Amino acid sequence: MDQAPENDSDQPLVTYLKRLVTAMAIVMIAxxxxxxxxxxxxxxxxxxPLPDRVTLPAGVSAVAFTQGTDWYAVVTDADTILIYDRGTGALTQTVGIDR
Structure with missing residues (x-):
């Protein structure tokens, strides 16, 4: 007898909130x-390819490493840039650095 009567005007809001929480849970799981x-x-x-996987010519060591989409390059301590093909790993070009 001391209970308040249920308010039917809140029922659509509760249903909306339940659907909102369910949708949010689905989005978070996805x-x-x-x-x-x-x-x-x-x-x-x-x-x-990383510098430790690159085969360098004898007597040179890598100073820097960079890469593109189908190539990678190693700057050596002998002031040369060695450009390799990414697919085959073959040396394709050697560029000397003039100071």
Missing amino acids: GFVVLIGTLVIRLNADPI
């Missing part, structure tokens, strides 16, 4: 799945 999928794809990709 975002988490996309994030995990992106990490899996990224971590399973072929590794980029």
